[in-house]
Amino acid sequence: MECTMQNRMPILERYLDSLAATNPSWYSSSVHGKVNHINTFCDLLSQDYRTTKDAEIHRCHEYEDSLFHEDSTLQEQRPIHISYSPVYGRYLAAFRDIKAGELIFQERPLVLAPKAGSGPTCLACLKALGNDWNGCQTCGAPLCTPPCTGESHTERECSVISRLGLKGTKNLPLVKMLNVILTPLRTLMLTQEDTSAGEVIAALQSNMEKRKKLPIGRFIQEQIVGIFRSRMGLDIDSDIVHHICGVFDTNAFEVSLNDTCRGRALFPLGALMNHSCSPNTQHWFNNGIMTVRAVTNIEVGEPVTNTYTPVLLGTRGRTAHLLATKLFKCMCKRCRDPTELGSHISSIVCRECNVKKGLMVPPGDIGDNWICQECGNQVSNTAIETLVRAASAATSRMASDDTETLVDTMEHVSRLLGPQHYISLEMKYSLFNAILREAVSDISDENLQKVMRLSNDLLQVASLVDPGLSRFRGLLLLGKLKASAEQLLRLEIQQNTNVDVILNNVNNLNEAGNKTEIVSPKKNISYQAQVLLKEAKECEQILQYDHKVSEVAQMLDLLGRMAKTEES
Numbered sequence: 001m002e003c004t005m006q007n008r009m010p011i012l013e014r015y016l017d018s019l020a021a022t023n024p025s026w027y028s029s030s031v032h033g034k035v036n037h038i039n040t041f042c043d044l045l046s047q048d049y050r051t052t053k054d055a056e057i058h059r060c061h062e063y064e065d066s067l068f069h070e071d072s073t074l075q076e077q078r079p080i081h082i083s084y085s086p087v088y089g090r091y092l093a094a095f096r097d098i099k100a101g102e103l104i105f106q107e108r109p110l111v112l113a114p115k116a117g118s119g120p121t122c123l124a125c126l127k128a129l130g131n132d133w134n135g136c137q138t139c140g141a142p143l144c145t146p147p148c149t150g151e152s153h154t155e156r157e158c159s160v161i162s163r164l165g166l167k168g169t170k171n172l173p174l175v176k177m178l179n180v181i182l183t184p185l186r187t188l189m190l191t192q193e194d195t196s197a198g199e200v201i202a203a204l205q206s207n208m209e210k211r212k213k214l215p216i217g218r219f220i221q222e223q224i225v226g227i228f229r230s231r232m233g234l235d236i237d238s239d240i241v242h243h244i245c246g247v248f249d250t251n252a253f254e255v256s257l258n259d260t261c262r263g264r265a266l267f268p269l270g271a272l273m274n275h276s277c278s279p280n281t282q283h284w285f286n287n288g289i290m291t292v293r294a295v296t297n298i299e300v301g302e303p304v305t306n307t308y309t310p311v312l313l314g315t316r317g318r319t320a321h322l323l324a325t326k327l328f329k330c331m332c333k334r335c336r337d338p339t340e341l342g343s344h345i346s347s348i349v350c351r352e353c354n355v356k357k358g359l360m361v362p363p364g365d366i367g368d369n370w371i372c373q374e375c376g377n378q379v380s381n382t383a384i385e386t387l388v389r390a391a392s393a394a395t396s397r398m399a400s401d402d403t404e405t406l407v408d409t410m411e412h413v414s415r416l417l418g419p420q421h422y423i424s425l426e427m428k429y430s431l432f433n434a435i436l437r438e439a440v441s442d443i444s445d446e447n448l449q450k451v452m453r454l455s456n457d458l459l460q461v462a463s464l465v466d467p468g469l470s471r472f473r474g475l476l477l478l479g480k481l482k483a484s485a486e487q488l489l490r491l492e493i494q495q496n497t498n499v500d501v502i503l504n505n506v507n508n509l510n511e512a513g514n515k516t517e518i519v520s521p522k523k524n525i526s527y528q529a530q531v532l533l534k535e536a537k538e539c540e541q542i543l544q545y546d547h548k549v550s551e552v553a554q555m556l557d558l559l560g561r562m563a564k565t566e567e568s
């Protein structure tokens with residue numbers, strides 16, 4: 001039975017209500033008791049499973065009326081609601097002003113499965129197993145040995161997979177195929193076992209009709225539907241499989257459960273965050289639970305956005321990625337601005353005006369010439385694209401942990417495209433990470449200086465395209481802190497062992513030969529540590545939900561000790 005247009009928004013609204021238990025902060029203490037009276041997700045959603053074939057969801061009058069009658073006290077603390085626009089479809093919007101750093105919501109995954117295309121992965125806990133694995137005794141699918149505590153590989157799943165004939169074969173292509181079909185298989189089983197979950201999945205956007213006309217549609221029909229029917233004996237309506245696969249490809253998140261277990265998961269509320277190339281939220285996963293936090297202030301009514309593309313990618317790259325994977329053209333502020341919010345990460349340095357270092361910004365029309373903003377020099381789009389492809393090819397051949405090669409490639413790309421270009425920035429970020437992979441005490445003075453320079457360059461770009469409390473900024477600040485704290489530590493050791501340096505400092509004379517105010521080396525280190533301590537506290541706030549927060553805690557300890565040195 002086809003789901004009517006009118007009932008899709010309320011399904012998702014009721015799903016939002018059902019997340020009350022995971023989000024107690026949505027309710028003020030005076031209405032806390034009411035949380036218990038909200039029906040559970042399962043109670044509230046009790047209709048049959050139905051697929052919806054597009055995202056054209058309109059608010060109906062009945063729905064507006066039902067909102068009007070809703071208990072407003074329950075909503076007063078909640079930061080979000082679901083809104084609709086003919087351009088964006090449904091989207092999460094701020095229900096009240098949200099402050100940067102505020103936790104917006106937490107959500108458990110509805111479906112969790114290995115990533116399509118991944119190698120042997122334990123079906124119970126999603127740990128990557130490499131090639132040395134043992135198959136499940138019943139179906140032959142990869143599982144941990146000794147058995148892990150993961151619960152995802154159920155008896156029912158096992159009995160269906162056993163029809164694949166994997167047992168005893170360790171057939172790698174078949175294992176990879178299993179990772180492709182497992183997502184729709186698990187989702188299908190969930191919709192059959194839990195009609196409420198099925199209804200939410202049915203209400204999510206799948207872009208099914210458009211996808212059916214694309215190669216992905218043919219793949220799903222021939223491979224996934226084909227295997228379900230012919231090898232697994234499942235009598236299944238192919239539209240349901242197309243819808244489920246489309247729901248995953250349109251909405252799923254890559255999630256890490258811990259250091260070794262990773263997969264793909266569906267978070268129906270998280271899925272309602274629309275895309276922005278300069279998003280106002282950041283999300284983290286902890287034991288599979290998604291935590292979404294505001295990275296900038298979000299005004300009431302503003303969309304609450306997530307990014308579906310890497311932020312360090314130029315507009316043309318992001319546009320191509322979004323069109324290919326999510327089937328829409330982004331028209332956000334960053335995409336409409338050829339300078340990309342002043343970052344110039346798609347602009348190319350002009351070769352004709354070396355002195356002024358003029359930049360050629362991408363033309364509005366994709367086929368037009370690129371024109372230097374300083375000297376008016378024109379270069380054809382084809383020539384620029386060839387240049388960018390050459391730079392990109394140079395970086396893709398390179399090992400990302402070899403710092404010397406990274407430096408050479410970064411300099412080469414900077415000469416070709418300019419230091420502000422996104423490929424140069426990717427190189428800078430790779431180099432920053434490669435240097436910091438070493439224990440900080442083993443990093444040379446020269447490389448510590450490099451980390452400082454790279455982080456400053458990247459922080460400048462981050463403040464434009466990924467501003468506020470973004471993880472990117474947090475990681476850059478952390479690297480910078482590690483480098484500066486280590487430099488300070490080396491200075492402290494040097495001064496403790498070199499009495500001459502101290503005496504010279506103490507007898508400090510200015511150019512006129514007068515004694516200047518004496519700043520003892522210890523006081524100087526203490527002062528610098530106090531400045532860094534402030535940055536470390538900002539970093540701690542940004543990475544509050546990140547596993548890297550333990551590294552920030554170490555920095556806080558170290559800097560705290562150095563800041564106190566003068567007093568002792």
Ligand SMILES: C[S@@+](CC[C@H](N)C(=O)[O-])C[C@H]1O[C@@H](n2cnc3c(N)ncnc32)[C@H](O)[C@@H]1O
Pocket residue numbers: 055087088089090091204205207250251271272273274275276326327328329330331332
């Ligand atoms: C993860 S879903 C987001 C929720 C979706 N709008 C809905 O109604 O269920 C992704 C889809 O939303 C739409 N979308 C998301 N961000 C958009 C944006 N910035 N501009 C236009 N469409 C967008 C696209 O159709 C995309 O395929």
